[in-house]
Amino acid sequence: MNQPLDILRKTFGFPDFRGVQPQVIERVMAGANTLAVMPTGAGKSLCYQVPSLALDGTCIVVSPLIALMHDQLRAAEAVGIRAATLTSVDDNREETIARFRAGTLDLLYIAPERASGEGFRNLLSQAKLSLFAIDEAHCVSEWGHDFRPDYRLLRPLLDRFGDVPRLALTATADAHTRADILEQLGIPQDGLIVAGFDRPNIRYTITPRENTTRQIVDLIAEQPGPGIVYAQTRAGVEKLAAKLAETGRSVLPYHAGLDPAVRRRNQSAFVASEDMVVVATVAFGMGIDKPDVRFVAHAGLPKSIEAYYQETGRAGRDGDPAVAHLFWGAEDFAKARQRIGEVEAGRQAGERVRLTALGALVETAGCRRRILLRHFGEDAPESCGNCDNCLTPPAAIDATVTAQKFLSAVFRTGMMFGVGYIESILLGQSSERSLMNGHEKLSVFGIVDGDEAAMLKPVARALLLRDALRTNAHGGLEFGPGAKPILKEGADLKLVLPPKRERRSKRGRTGDGGVNPIGNPLFEALRAKRREIAIEAGLPPYVIFHDSVLRDMAMARPDSLSRLGQISGVGARKLEAYGDAFLQVIREAA
Template sequence: MTDPLDILHTTFGFSDFRGVQRQVVDRVLGGQNTLAVMPTGAGKSLCYQVPSLALDGTCVVVSPLIALMHDQLRAAEAVGIRAATLTSVDENREETIQRFRAGQLDLLYVAPERASGESFRNLLGQTRLSLFAIDEAHCVSEWGHDFRPDYRLLRPLLDRFGDVPRLALTATADAHTRADILEQLGIPQEGLIVAGFDRPNIRYTIAPRENTTRQILDLLAEQPGPGIVYAQTRAGVEKLAEKLAETGRPVLPYHAGLDPAVRRRNQAAFVASEEMVVVATVAFGMGIDKPDVRFVAHAGLPKSIEAYYQETGRAGRDGDPAVAHLFWGADDFARARQRIGEVEPGRQAGERARLTALGALVETAGCRRRILLRHFGEDAPETCGNCDNCLSPPAAIDASVTAQKFLSAVFRTGMMFGVGYIESVLLGQSSERSLMNGHEQLSVFGIVDGEEAALLKPVARALLLRDALRTNAHGGLEFGPEAKALLKGQAELKLVLPPKRERRAKRGRAVGGGVNPIGNPLFEALRAKRREIAMEAGLPPYVIFHDSVLRDMAMLRPGTLNALGQLSGVGARKLEAYGDTFLQVIREAA
């Protein structure tokens, strides 16, 4: 068996393993079944790629999406790994099967639907297997946020080849989901390795939705790199993509209503681009193995903290600074509660708990990262220094009296009117409607003025979030289960008032400070050469070299192949394929 450290250095160009990678690889090489929970960007794929080269036989990788498999295939082939996919869209299936039977593959990527079939099981019996790697393993659990029933059918396959070690990998699994994965895939408790969930390079920012388009346009002005904007509906995707494209930035939509060929084309364009923004529904992203996404924005509330963590985790996979912005509204929580009422009764308690956890995340005046990490059972310091609340601590005030006034106005007007009308009554704004309804005679008419008037909108938002108010089918406000305690003074309403945010208009100055030496002539020349090579080869630029490698080239200016090969991320295959070309760029810049 080849030394895994030699493989890591020669094939991938890294001097040592990171985090728990070595621990996972050692278990796999020892033939032990393992579940590795590692944050996105921690190098999960190396945990099966290195053993696939160290062991005799083929590693079978179960992956949920064809696009993800093809991204992983390109990256594996770029470093010299003998890899193939066996999917419904591959035209070389017969050739792949022949290579597999002949023992000419280190990695074979398949979807769970194929892996769980009898014919595939029979095929596996015709060659030597080194490992089963189950990627995105949270899909096996009904407790996971992205359950895929076909993952539940993998156990018979794994047990049929019981002497082949199995490695399950995920970035997103709370304690309940982890326990379920272990049980479903037949992995012992001692096989669980949890690396932690912190993504310190991602800056988390959460703000109430005011003018979503303007807020996201501000974000685009600050962030010049590739980004993903999640909208909640197909129509919302189309409308927002059209508005953002008016800036001149390349922007494309992605949702299930588009023609499949258009979706594939848009996804491929995004993967290959160094500045494109894709506006998408949440279906987009799980199949994207793009390391240089600089920002992720949510134009509405995600389904759960697990979903938020995974979706924001698509930013900054290369370890460079990235930002995650969430813009939420009280109506998001109202719609979420309606959806909970439509699911089967046995799941409602769990869904309510998930929504409550989201409410705590958006409403907190404390550290966002702390809430995220504690949700996954991980201890965390009081402050992280890289979320909006830690960087600019908000004020927290007691708005209980204003909340009581608002609830009283809802009650006295008959629970028939929306937020805007209730505000106008409290502010004493006379209108034909208030005269006709006789509401100007109510004791609540005009009882709010001065500085308190500015609290009405955030108080209404907080009451809806906390389920003290609900919207009925006609858009009117009515009491929710939390209203009574607030009205009676048995509960408080603490209101978080974020600091005023300065609008930045200068493009190219990323929040958190970009690490790329933009404007450095050698760095820009190296990027241009990388872009040229990638275009000719039909590959995304990051498959050639990550930005971090180009930064090292620009700073250290290696003059020989040997010196270039010492840079982190330059393995033997890439050194042979691209070394002379990039050395020439460095020499010309001297």
Template sequence: MPVDPLPVLQSTFGFPGFRGVQADVVHRVLAGENTLAVMPTGAGKSLCYQLPSVALEGTCVVVSPLIALMHDQLRAASAIGIRAATLTSVDIDQMETIKRFRRGELDLLYVAPERASGGAFRDLLSQAKLALFAIDEAHCVSEWGHDFRPDYRLLRPLLDHFPDVPRLALTATADEHTRADILDQLGIPREGMIVAGFDRPNIQYRISPKDNTTRQITDLIAETPGAGIVYVQSRAGTEKMAEALAKTGRPTRAYHAGLDPHVRARNQADFVASEDMVICATVAFGMGIDKPDVRFVAHAGLPKSIEAYYQETGRAGRDGDPAVAHMFWGAEDFAKARQRIGEVEPARQAGERTRLTALGALVETPGCRRRILLKHFGDDAPENCGNCDNCLNPPAAIDATEVARKFLSAVFRTGQSFGIGYIEQVLTGVSSERSLMNGHEALGVFGIAPSAEEQALIKPVARALLLRDALRANDFGGLEFGPGARAILKENETVSLIVPPKRERRTRGRGSSAGTAANPTGDPLFEALRARRRTLAAEASVPPYVIFHDSVLRDMATIRPSTLRALGEISGIGARKLEAYGEAFLEVIREG
């Protein structure tokens, strides 16, 4: 007789019902069917294997790519009464974990793919009953994915060795090609794929050209309370950015692979435990973070691909509250990306160019950002999402084709060996020793952009030409024609520039509603509940969100339950947490 998951959902997790496709995924798993679940971050992927681990006899083995992610999930599972353990290289209790597994005392066992693919681990699994294999971050199995991990491709023999144990692959980030590869690599039938869609409606997407990036991110921090991640493209850049942003008064940390491992671990732990810290990090940071209350993610440069952008921005607002994802880009980012494409093996270059073109379309569009993002993953999307910069404040578009042709002509006439600044001087007729020595003042392009209107467009036009691959930067910083130049010069292709509306500089508490949902009405009871949560979290040595999410505290402040039974009816409060923390929060409510 099939197991009814609802009693477990209500008693262990404290939820009255499933969200989205969770029910479909859980019912397939409980029926013993192999499944691929493609669900956006924040949609509750972990519940899809945590619930069966409680409902079914045996242990659910979870393959996860990063130790930090496993430990985050271990804390969250243990807090609601799930018997869980990790078996990683940094765990000092490995022998005890193995004994617990053999005795059937574990609901969940988290391991890395490197361990899972080994023969010794397969032998260990043969010594106890297994309920499920869950392969988290399953896009790592695909060479088409943006975060390929070779050890993931070695998992199939382990799965096939236990043919009666169902397998569940989970990912938030996989386009159609990657999804097909995951199914093939993990032996899951096509009818076993459940795609929930990719939309994260609570995230407000913003994209801006760089214009003093540090100041721009400082403004973002000023208007967005709560924890945030700033992705920086170099290790040195993370430390420099963290030092600059510390002047805002917010606690900041740097994170990159070059830090001392103890410092790196401490900085990550401080961020996870904080309610308002900003961490400046390379892209090495994030996949291992299961922190739900990140209020903003900023990119101080171009991400690797739309898939990477989606995953990195998806670390904001996992709790469902409003959040901001703001990318700051420059033409030099696209130029460097094209140079990197030239350095990869030829077989991958076409795919990398396609990814970069897709990023360019996202950056350059005057229309809805979310629409482009969702269409990339095969989702239908409305013309206007109402929650991206272009939909909230539609930009103007101006025809800059004539200036673009003048710029390309100047690049060509000067020998395709000078940078943007010099080409601008030639176009505007600024005489210099360099232009005299090169004889460029005699050229027909010298001074052909005399008006202030044209001169104001020169730098944005150069940026647009680099983005479109009509221009490329050579090894010496000079500009040369790219494959897109001819269509603009000879084939009447137009060049439109997006003129974003001016945004008023906002300060905390004044402007955007994005990222301010923690206490939207300024309720003092909510703040008192948060204070009690911080105390309990410190005593238990866990991040505050492991106790309860902000949304649960808001419900407490609104409903003001007076009994444990009434408190237990609030969504997100399961039996274990009610027993552990119920009286402490009721005390605050009574005093409020």
């Protein structure tokens, strides 16, 4: 491993490999086919970038999105890797093909649609190949949450060049998905390397939705740095983006309904930003290779735990503290069950299992991270110390009697009315509607009062989540399969009551956990210099240096290029290109 380690130190400026990187790279260097499951931020790209420099030939990287490829291209070129993309939007395709044929490319990024074509296979036979790297490999599996049919067509290409090692990489794959990836890509079982799924720098928080806009306004007021807010519809994206922009924060929308030029412009602005919030549908993010996202918020329920893990994993990829906050409502689960009924019969059982797993995650009074990790087959301690439930344990009370009252009221009113009306009946609130329906004569009218009244909304939410109640086409509540066990079979309903959250009137600095010396004149001067260089070069600031590198510069105050080159993340190319500029800032601050 001497040669790869030398490359890591000289080209990338890192002193040593991390985690399973040396195991993965050792297999690649030995020509063995490998599937590496590594959490986002664990350095997956290094697992093919280092071999691409150590081996003779070009590494072909299959990546699902053009925007992601272009981000990766910029980062590769910044450290001196000879790289190119071959996509439908590139205007230098002939030049790229010539470079590939001449053997002067270390990396060539392509989309799966191009990789599966006969013309591309013929092109590959005209130059030496060192490695196939299949990024986001969960896309090859129908069990994966981002299945892409074109990934299924990669196997013939891989087999045609059977002597070229193949490396599949993903951050999100449960045991079933991993087995399918191995089979679909022709990788042996002993080629599986799982690094673990924990992202200890992400603080997970899950909150029932009350006033989504106000809740997210409060969140972004507390979080500095770039952030992503996921909304479930295009209309929801536009509305929420407009509301958040009223706070004075720089906010842009992103969804498939926008003009392509506007989408590209908004995405580029976010990638280059140090403080912007983008409100988007879930399509946004997979194509973003931005390490300094400080928070990810969900304004509604994600599709699955796999999707939640993938989407929240876009925060804190630089290893600094980040926040993932999910706001959910019972109606999210009702809509999800309706969608399950619309998919093909063979997939419904699996989708129900995924929805149940999500329900367990949002409803637990225990550690969120433990549920996430156990879902992926990983052991976890009882407490992580970095999720809402571990930091501020919620109260858990027995709400079975209140749940039985609620279900009885739904039944006795004919299973025709929504949550608000059922609450009014239980609270004994007379109205023209209740008088007309004769519901004030029912035994359930007015049987809830005092402290129990505050439990009605969370109980209704819990009953909908557990499929004890469902909403019909007219918005009325009716029994689901979970109702009978609570009403007649002695099943209990434990209710988790989150602690009251204090609203903060001033923007805090909790998003970076205090790791960045905000207000430190030297750190801020280094950030300003980075911003200046990035604008001049047309690059995102993080491509120049991560915050962690600037933090180390501010602490170490190197006084020469050789000392600056000893800081982790300062490779030879960046030292040559930017070293003098940053040293000048440090000297001026002395």
